Amino acid sequence: MGDTDSIQIIDMRSIERNGILTAQVTIQNDSKSNLVSYRFKWLGKNGMTVTDEEPWKPVTVGKGQSTVIMGIAPTPDATDFRFELNQYK
Amino acid sequence: MIMKLKTIHLSTLLMSVAMLAACSGPQVRYGDAKSVETVNANYGSTDLQMIAEAMTRSLLQSKAISGSKDAPIVTLADVKNKTSEYIDTRVITDKIRTQLTKSGQVRFAVSVTEMQNQTDELKRQNQSGLYKGSTIAKTGNMQGAQFRIEGSIASIIKTNKDVKDVYYVFNLNLINNESGLIEWADEKEIRKTATR
Numbered sequence: 001m002g003d004t005d006s007i008q009i010i011d012m013r014s015i016e017r018n019g020i021l022t023a024q025v026t027i028q029n030d031s032k033s034n035l036v037s038y039r040f041k042w043l044g045k046n047g048m049t050v051t052d053e054e055p056w057k058p059v060t061v062g063k064g065q066s067t068v069i070m071g072i073a074p075t076p077d078a079t080d081f082r083f084e085l086n087q088y089k
Numbered sequence: 090m091i092m093k094l095k096t097i098h099l100s101t102l103l104m105s106v107a108m109l110a111a112c113s114g115p116q117v118r119y120g121d122a123k124s125v126e127t128v129n130a131n132y133g134s135t136d137l138q139m140i141a142e143a144m145t146r147s148l149l150q151s152k153a154i155s156g157s158k159d160a161p162i163v164t165l166a167d168v169k170n171k172t173s174e175y176i177d178t179r180v181i182t183d184k185i186r187t188q189l190t191k192s193g194q195v196r197f198a199v200s201v202t203e204m205q206n207q208t209d210e211l212k213r214q215n216q217s218g219l220y221k222g223s224t225i226a227k228t229g230n231m232q233g234a235q236f237r238i239e240g241s242i243a244s245i246i247k248t249n250k251d252v253k254d255v256y257y258v259f260n261l262n263l264i265n266n267e268s269g270l271i272e273w274a275d276e277k278e279i280r281k282t283a284t285r
Contacts, residue, residue, distance in 0.1 A: 072146035
């Protein structure tokens, strides 16, 4: 979403911790612009989202730098996730 | 005569344009309540949403909550505003409470601020003599909270003529009411910089 071509997702993994799905996404920025925001979509067994949409959260990644983003599911019903990136002004 | 007519026509046109501009007013659009807000460096909706989400998710994963057989009963205590800004900390804790309640992992007992409404309702049902006995919510059955949530928000603000740098740190604790032990604590840091 938005112009996030310069952002590469270099790693994405998840684990269940204390019964709650926890996701970890590593992103890398190859351009000057670092005004990106992200959010997770948490899905249940039937593929439907388990809660309302999350707010977009800004993240600062310098040129050539990578950063690790952690996401924790809002309920134990979440079994899968989607990761969304966007650019904000 | 022709010149005079033209002048009248032109002035009527100008007046119509001016009236239309005055009547049109500001353009109103609905926006995305979840989008990143960067109007200025003051505390804003994105900060509120980020703080509430980070605290809720961290708390849900804590052993105090996830390790309980039944959803533990929690109550909201104070979140102190130690910043120089006006921040309604109750909105933050209410948002945390809503998200935790929706998760189904936690139950909330009425907080101190809501206690008056609770006792008023019990009094109304028990003392007014208006209600059928079998339907009355009896006194003495309220449940005490095992835990309380309290915390603080503080800020460091630095400015020069070109830059305003704001750093917020929000701290939240889950305290066992019986033992007085802090069972979980977490913090959320936010840095914002406004440049001219």
